[in-house]
Amino acid sequence: VSEDTVARVMxxxxxxGYQANVQAGNLRRKDGLTNSIGLPVGGxxxxxHGTLAHAVEKVALPRGVTVLVNSLDQDEDRERELVAAFLRxxxxxxxxxxxxxxxxxxxxxxxxxxxxxxxxxxxxxxxADAVLSNSRAGAFRGTRHLIERGHRRIAYLGIKDVVTTVxxxxxxxxxxxxxxxxxxxxxxxxxxxxxxxxxSAVLDLLDRDEPPTAIFSSHFVxxxxxxxxxxxxxxxxxxxxxxxxxxxxxxxLDPGVTVVAQDPQRIGTLAAELVFARLDGVAxxxxxxxxxxxxxxxGSGEIPPPA
Amino acid sequence: VSEDTVARVMxxxxxxGYQANVQAGNLRRKDGLTNSIGLPVGGxxxxxHGTLAHAVEKVALPRGVTVLVNSLDQDEDRERELVAAFLRxxxxxxxxxxxxxxxxxxxxxxxxxxxxxxxxxxxxxxxADAVLSNSRAGAFRGTRHLIERGHRRIAYLGIKDVVTTVxxxxxxxxxxxxxxxxxxxxxxxxxxxxxxxxxSAVLDLLDRDEPPTAIFSSHFVxxxxxxxxxxxxxxxxxxxxxxxxxxxxxxxLDPGVTVVAQDPQRIGTLAAELVFARLDGVAxxxxxxxxxxxxxxxGSGEIPPPA
DNA sequence: CTGAAAGCGCTTACAG
DNA sequence: CTGAAAGCGCTTACAG
Numbered sequence: 001v002s003e004d005t006v007a008r009v010m011x012x013x014x015x016x017g018y019q020a021n022v023q024a025g026n027l028r029r030k031d032g033l034t035n036s037i038g039l040p041v042g043g044x045x046x047x048x049h050g051t052l053a054h055a056v057e058k059v060a061l062p063r064g065v066t067v068l069v070n071s072l073d074q075d076e077d078r079e080r081e082l083v084a085a086f087l088r089x090x091x092x093x094x095x096x097x098x099x100x101x102x103x104x105x106x107x108x109x110x111x112x113x114x115x116x117x118x119x120x121x122x123x124x125x126x127x128a129d130a131v132l133s134n135s136r137a138g139a140f141r142g143t144r145h146l147i148e149r150g151h152r153r154i155a156y157l158g159i160k161d162v163v164t165t166v167x168x169x170x171x172x173x174x175x176x177x178x179x180x181x182x183x184x185x186x187x188x189x190x191x192x193x194x195x196x197x198x199x200s201a202v203l204d205l206l207d208r209d210e211p212p213t214a215i216f217s218s219h220f221v222x223x224x225x226x227x228x229x230x231x232x233x234x235x236x237x238x239x240x241x242x243x244x245x246x247x248x249x250x251x252x253l254d255p256g257v258t259v260v261a262q263d264p265q266r267i268g269t270l271a272a273e274l275v276f277a278r279l280d281g282v283a284x285x286x287x288x289x290x291x292x293x294x295x296x297x298x299g300s301g302e303i304p305p306p307a
Numbered sequence: 308v309s310e311d312t313v314a315r316v317m318x319x320x321x322x323x324g325y326q327a328n329v330q331a332g333n334l335r336r337k338d339g340l341t342n343s344i345g346l347p348v349g350g351x352x353x354x355x356h357g358t359l360a361h362a363v364e365k366v367a368l369p370r371g372v373t374v375l376v377n378s379l380d381q382d383e384d385r386e387r388e389l390v391a392a393f394l395r396x397x398x399x400x401x402x403x404x405x406x407x408x409x410x411x412x413x414x415x416x417x418x419x420x421x422x423x424x425x426x427x428x429x430x431x432x433x434x435a436d437a438v439l440s441n442s443r444a445g446a447f448r449g450t451r452h453l454i455e456r457g458h459r460r461i462a463y464l465g466i467k468d469v470v471t472t473v474x475x476x477x478x479x480x481x482x483x484x485x486x487x488x489x490x491x492x493x494x495x496x497x498x499x500x501x502x503x504x505x506x507s508a509v510l511d512l513l514d515r516d517e518p519p520t521a522i523f524s525s526h527f528v529x530x531x532x533x534x535x536x537x538x539x540x541x542x543x544x545x546x547x548x549x550x551x552x553x554x555x556x557x558x559x560l561d562p563g564v565t566v567v568a569q570d571p572q573r574i575g576t577l578a579a580e581l582v583f584a585r586l587d588g589v590a591x592x593x594x595x596x597x598x599x600x601x602x603x604x605x606g607s608g609e610i611p612p613p614a
Numbered sequence: 615c616t617g618a619a620a621g622c623g624c625t626t627a628c629a630g
Numbered sequence: 631c632t633g634a635a636a637g638c639g640c641t642t643a644c645a646g
Contacts, residue, residue, distance in 0.1 A: 017415035019394040023330030023341075024623035027638040034330075044364065044376065045357035047555075054352040057378055066392055069351065069376045071364055085373055087326040108324035227559055248354075248555045252534055331639035334622040 026090065036066045037093040037275060038086030040079055044071045047248060048220075048264050049097065052119060055268025056095060063276060065092070076100040087114075093275040095119055101162055103128075115278035117271045122164045122288055129278070130288045131271040133262045135165045135244075138293030139172025142242040142260040143216050145295060147180045150305045151214035151240060154182075155205050157198055157222040158191040169218035169244055188212065198225025199232075206233055213305040214240035220247055223257065240303040244293075251298055258301025261294045333397065343373045344400040344582060345393030347386055351378045354555060355527075355571050356404065359426060362575025363402060370583060372399070383407040394421075400582040402426055408469055410435075422585035424578045429471045429595055436585070437595045438578040440569045442472045442551070445600030446479025449549040449567040450523050452602060454487045457612045458521035458547060461489075462512050464505055464529040465498040476525040476551055495519065505532025506539075513540055520612040521547035527554055530564065547610040551600075558605055565608025568601045 012018075026034050039056055041049035053069045060067050068086060072079040079099050086094060087109060094106075094116040103118075104125030110116060118130040146154055154177065161167045170189065177187050190201050198217075202225065205212055217223040223243030230236040236255060243250075243259045250257035270289055295301075319325075333341050346363055348356040360376045367374045375393060379386040386406050393401060394416060401413075401423040410425075411432030417423060425437040453461055461484065468474045477496065484494050497508050505524075509532065512519055524530040530550030537543040543562060550557075550566045557564035577596055602608075 017419070019391060021334075021397055021623055022395045023397065024334055024638090025625065027328075027331055027334070027623080027640085028625040028636095029638085030626070032638095043361060044351065045354065045361040047352065047354065047357070050352035050354070050357045054350060054378055057351065066375070066396075067377065068373070070374065071361055084326060088329045089373075090328055090330065112324070224556065224559075231559065249531065249560070250556070252531075252538065253556070253559055254561045328639055331622090332641065334624085334639080335620095335641040336622085337642070339622095 051264040059272035135168035136172035143176035155212040202229035256298025358571040366579035442475035443479035450483035462519040509536035563605025
């Protein structure tokens with residue numbers, strides 16, 4: 001073809017703003033890749049998941065891969081619909097946070113060869129790579145932090161715990177309590193909470209004859225609830241509080257909130273690298289990668305029990 | 308076809324986990340729709356944009372439309388790449404927040420009939436629907452709130468202002484200052500800040516012979532910087548502060564942070580409805596929809612100037 | 615109403 | 631190396 005013709009065609013391409021239809025191309029392409037990966041997250045407006053998704057995007061960008069992010073809103077049906085929609089779009093891989101109790105429904109797709117990596121949970125009913133915080137150790141450490149300062153009556157607050165990681169936080173808490181010889185009846189364990197009910201739960205706890213001198217809150221929504229309740233009673237400098245998961249601006253609060261911080265950036269980055277390694281042909285046995293948490297002392301967790 | 312055959316086929320479909328390839332279907336489909344819309348946001352980990360995206364998803368879900376969300380990270384080149392990638396995927400519509408100074412590059416695609424709605428900015432160099440906060444009125448109201456309490460030396464903090472909405476906040480601030488007869492040299496206007504530089508800027512301001520008695524901060528990152536600086540000097544109960552954009556947990560701070568709150572949920576919902584109306588054939592002249600802000604008094608903005 | 619053929623816009627394997 | 635044909639997996643228009 002003459003150079004002149006090429007130039008003329010390119011000019012028209014420019015003029016019309018032509019963009020090749022990737023879907024048409026994918027249809028016949030040998031590798032069958034769509035250069036996209038699906039990422040269902042709990043809620044795109046949740047800061048933990050937002051950071052996770054952003055970290056994944058950053059790894060995908062230089063590879064020219066588009067990340068399809070959608071919220072499953074803690075709804076098991078929605079999770080399955082989202083996954084089905086991603087598969088109809090023939091995503092090259094799946095990175096998922098999950099709201100379902102079992103992910104066996106993915107086994108078939110896995111056998112078809114679609115790489116999948118779980119974020120922030122260990123898959124149930126299926127074997128696949130997973131990247132998640134060491135929740136049990138983190139909760140253990142946060143709780144021990146309170147015990148070391150002399151607390152014995154420590155309350156545990158948690159959300160609904162269908163997912164393994166959330167259950168692990170409770171386990172870590174109980175590990176620490178048991179190991180220190182504190183009788184379990186002194187440590188009320190309240191789960192299934194959201195922010196509102198956490199407020200009431202803490203107010204109730206504070207009304208007891210022997211109220212807890214410290215609180216371990218295993219999720220950021222319950223931590224916010226606990227802070228509201230403590231501020232409402234003016235006890236934020238009296239009752240100690242350690243929260244699992246970091247909170248925006250928590251260092252600006254008075255007292256600063258001591259937390260067991262996760263590293264969503266690192267989780268997202270590692271998980272994305274894993275998916276791409278699988279796509280590049282790495283066929284080793286699926287593994288669970290554990291990311292350590294960090295105890296960040298900011299004040300609320302260093303309050304001693306009353307003398 | 309016999310019922311028996313249908314049943315046998317369906318059984319195999321089930322067994323293999325078959326999902327129809329939507330991209331193959333779209334190729335020949337008459338309406339040419341892919342049931343997807345593209346949404347480039349500033350940063351998926353930014354709470355304002357996260358809420359925006361989530362609101363859009365909620366409108367799209369019952370219509371069976373997938374929202375392709377990606378971060379442009381305030382990078383003009385990335386914005387254009389993202390848009391190009393969305394067009395190669397033949398999205399049915401585009402909803403965009405923007406980091407570019409002009410969106411003329413979209414004119415061609417618009418003429419091709421792709422509906423587009425701008426979120427949180429008015430398009431430049433192109434006519435299209437836009438949904439955004441009434442920034443100028445909001446900033447005016449927040450600033451007047453300080454003036455009404457007797458403040459005259461009010462500092463303005465802002466980020467880099469390429470986008471119209473950010474410039475409008477400064478205009479609203481200046482409107483209020485001028486209307487009250489305060490000489491402009493008493494109201495330092497500092498822009499181009501991020502959180503770190505906002506901290507230093509405020510510390511510098513406080514070191515002046517005649518430091519400001521109040522601060523109007525036009526972006527949440529500068530507001531956080533201002534709070535840090537004030538806390539650092541122990542002046543958070545002395546210097547008044549009004550921020551534009553709500554902040555997570557800002558009601559738990561001491562003092563609570565008075566803000567001019569935007570409504571990202573409403574912006575996202577309305578913008579999504581607009582795109583779908585356009586897709587349904589509504590062909591009226593493009594319009595700009597303005598969402599009012601709300602002044603939320605929490606304490607920091609109600610601090611009077613020193614007697 | 616049913617079933618076989620054409621065609622969507624690309625990539626790929628193949629003949630010249 | 632170049633160019634025309636086949637084919638990806640669907641939907642649609644058409645013939646029976």
